Amino acid sequence: xxxxxxxxxxxxxxxxxxxxxxxxxxxxxxxxxxxxxxxxxxxxxxxxxxxxxxxxxxxxxxxxxxxxxxxxxxxxxxxxxxxxxxxxxxxxxxxxxxxxxxxxxxxxxxxxxxxxxxxxxxxxxxxxxxxxxxxxxxxxxxxxxxxxxxxxxxxxxxxxxxxxxxxxxxxxxxxxxxxxxxxxxxxxxxxxxxxxxxxxxxxxxxxxxxxxxxxxxxxxxxxxxxxxxxxxxxxxxxxxxxxxxxxxxxxxxxxxxxxxxxxxxxxxxxxxxxxxxxxxxxxxxxxxxxxxxxxxxxxxxxxxxxxxxxxxxxxxxxxxxxxxxxxxxxxxxxxxxxxxxxxxxxxxxxxxxxxxxxxxxxxxxxxxxxxxxxxxxxxxxxxxxxxxxxxxxxxxxxxxxxxxxxxxxxxxxxxxxxxxxxxxxxxxxxxxxxxxxxxxxxxxxxxxxxxxxxxxxxxxxxxxxxxxxx
Ligand code: UD1
Ligand code: CA
Numbered sequence: 001x002x003x004x005x006x007x008x009x010x011x012x013x014x015x016x017x018x019x020x021x022x023x024x025x026x027x028x029x030x031x032x033x034x035x036x037x038x039x040x041x042x043x044x045x046x047x048x049x050x051x052x053x054x055x056x057x058x059x060x061x062x063x064x065x066x067x068x069x070x071x072x073x074x075x076x077x078x079x080x081x082x083x084x085x086x087x088x089x090x091x092x093x094x095x096x097x098x099x100x101x102x103x104x105x106x107x108x109x110x111x112x113x114x115x116x117x118x119x120x121x122x123x124x125x126x127x128x129x130x131x132x133x134x135x136x137x138x139x140x141x142x143x144x145x146x147x148x149x150x151x152x153x154x155x156x157x158x159x160x161x162x163x164x165x166x167x168x169x170x171x172x173x174x175x176x177x178x179x180x181x182x183x184x185x186x187x188x189x190x191x192x193x194x195x196x197x198x199x200x201x202x203x204x205x206x207x208x209x210x211x212x213x214x215x216x217x218x219x220x221x222x223x224x225x226x227x228x229x230x231x232x233x234x235x236x237x238x239x240x241x242x243x244x245x246x247x248x249x250x251x252x253x254x255x256x257x258x259x260x261x262x263x264x265x266x267x268x269x270x271x272x273x274x275x276x277x278x279x280x281x282x283x284x285x286x287x288x289x290x291x292x293x294x295x296x297x298x299x300x301x302x303x304x305x306x307x308x309x310x311x312x313x314x315x316x317x318x319x320x321x322x323x324x325x326x327x328x329x330x331x332x333x334x335x336x337x338x339x340x341x342x343x344x345x346x347x348x349x350x351x352x353x354x355x356x357x358x359x360x361x362x363x364x365x366x367x368x369x370x371x372x373x374x375x376x377x378x379x380x381x382x383x384x385x386x387x388x389x390x391x392x393x394x395x396x397x398x399x400x401x402x403x404x405x406x407x408x409x410x411x412x413x414x415x416x417x418x419x420x421x422x423x424x425x426x427x428x429x430x431x432x433x434x435x436x437x438x439x440x441x442x443x444x445x446x447x448x449x450x451x452x453x454x455x456x457x458x459x460x461x462x463x464x465x466x467x468x469x470x
Contacts, residue, residue, distance in 0.1 A: 003048070003116065004094035004180075005040045008083045008201075009033050009102030010054025010074040015230045021056040023102035024063055025229070027239035028246065029266030029284055032229060033060065035105035035242075037067050042109040043098070043116070050090050051102070052083045079198025080174070081190040084183070094180050096120070099201070101174040106225045106238060112175075118218045119177035125213035126183070126204060128152060129175040131223035138230065139171035140202050142217050150216035154206035159195040170219070172202060173226035182213050242267065272308065290325070299330065307343075324360070342377060359402065371395070376402035376420060384409040401436065410442075 013022025023033035033051070040049050046068035053060045054074040061071055074086040084099065091097055096119065098112060111129070119127035130142050138158050143165075145151040155172045156165055186207055190199040205215050220226050229235040246267060247260035254273030257263055264282040271277070272291035282300040283289070290308035295301070298315040305322045312318070313330030320337035323329070326344040333347045338355035341347065345358050348365035356370045359377030364370060366383035372395050373387045385406050387398040398412050401420030406412070410428045418424065419436030428442035 002095045003044055004091050005044055005049045005098045006087050007036055007051045007100045007102050008080055010052045010077050010083055012055040016232055021060055023060060025235055028242035031063050032105045033064055033102045036100055036102055037064055037069055039107055039109045043112050050087055052087055080201035081199035084201055085187055088184055097178045097180050099176045103229045104174055104226055108225055111220050111225055115177050115218060122216045124216045125179045125208050126215045127177040128217040129173045129220055130170045130217045131173055131220045131226045132169045133223040136169050136171045141168040142170045142172050152205055152215045152217045155202035186211055373398040375400045378402055379404040381406045382408035386411050388413045
């Protein structure tokens with residue numbers, strides 16, 4: 001069977017009140033349209049998926065071009081029926097079409113396959129995927145010829161419901177299978193005689209029935225799968241649904257997630273067994289976490305790879321980093337993009353790092369900035385150490401060898417190299433390279449003035465007495 005899939009994604013999404021096209025809004029960390037394409041691509045190869053674009057067509061195409069789907073433009077968005085009219089040429093060669101909505105992102109591959117199989121088995125010209133969700137307001141309703149039978153008489157949009165029809169609970173999901181031939185034989189007869197003056201694809205149901213074609217409906221197994229996202233509130237509902245499902249999948253694979261309704265885990269994130277995720281953690285993008293890790297509350301990890309037994313304490317912000325086995329970060333550590341943290345490294349509170357490599361077993365436990373730095377292994381970075389990597393124009397590297405001891409509150413003015421085994425005295429400003437195993441002192445020598453404080457107090461006392469006598 002030659003099967004193509006058409007995804008309608010040209011609409012603006014007026015009800016979102018947003019500058020951004022609806023299908024580019026994200027749930028579960030990905031644009032709506034990417035979710036729809038991902039499920040469709042499990043049913044047919046990407047080249048057999050045709051996306052109808054219109055509003056912000058270029059941005060929409062750019063956001064999904066890498067998936068390998070094809071595009072057709074619907075210049076003016078004159079309704080869902082018109083969107084499919086625009087796909088006529090590009091779908092030549094297919095016997096059947098599955099039509100999906102770019103704003104119905106939770107649809108599962110299995111449901112699409114069930115729709116396809118039912119459609120073929122029923123020898124229908126049009127098969128409608130339906131559902132009975134708790135709230136049906138706003139959706140088109142499906143009128144069956146007889147209750148419990150597959151044959152459909154028509155689809156009625158919310159605004160066209162007669163009072164007697166308002167109780168109808170079976171909704172049109174906006175997802176259909178068509179035999180291509182009867183679809184395009186009749187689609188030219190759609191008329192914009194409705195509340196929005198649009199060409200409604202839903203009118204094809206009644207029209208095909210009148211033409212003597214077979215139109216049937218199949219109910220989706222889970223009504224949540226076919227929910228659409230027309231408003232921000234609906235979008236957030238779907239986001240919650242998708243993330244909860246992700247959390248359930250991870251829990252089934254041995255991950256402990258406390259209060260999963262509070263965590264934000266993107267679809268692409270991987271987590272190993274026996275890892276514990278505390279409430280209000282965020283794991284985003286392509287983050288990968290090993291086994292036996294702990295991610296404490298309020299930490300945000302984006303595109304970050306963690307080995308095994310890594311501990312991320314409270315409120316860390318980590319982006320584009322690699323953190324090896326046994327490392328411990330936080331609370332309140334900030335890794336900006338490009339950091340590599342070696343095995344068993346400790347990064348403590350109020351430490352910020354950027355484009356920095358830190359070797360195994362090294363420690364930077366308090367109040368430090370490491371930017372554009374290479375730190376060896378077994379090195380201790382004292383509290384308050386700053387790599388001065390920027391002179392106002394350019395950035396420079398700081399290289400620190402193995403087993404170095406940097407005394408607290410030192411400023412390392414890059415470019416600078418600290419040889420292995422070297423000591424930097426606390427409070428130093430280091431502007432020159434330090435040889436291996438040397439001690440560098442980069443501060444004024446201390447001067448002690450004996451009795452100075454005592455003498456000063458005595459002077460002050462004497463002055464006070466002199467003034468009260470008068
Ligand atoms: C549509 C159905 C409704 C169904 C609901 C399910 C129609 C007339 N109504 O309503 O019966 O219950 O979906 O979610 O079809 N689009 C285009 N070009 C256009 C207009 C829309 O590509 O000219 C795209 C949109 O980007 C969107 C999809 O088609 O992805 C559905 O359009 P939308 O306006 O959201 O339809 P609904 O009002 O939700
Ligand atoms: Ca919709």
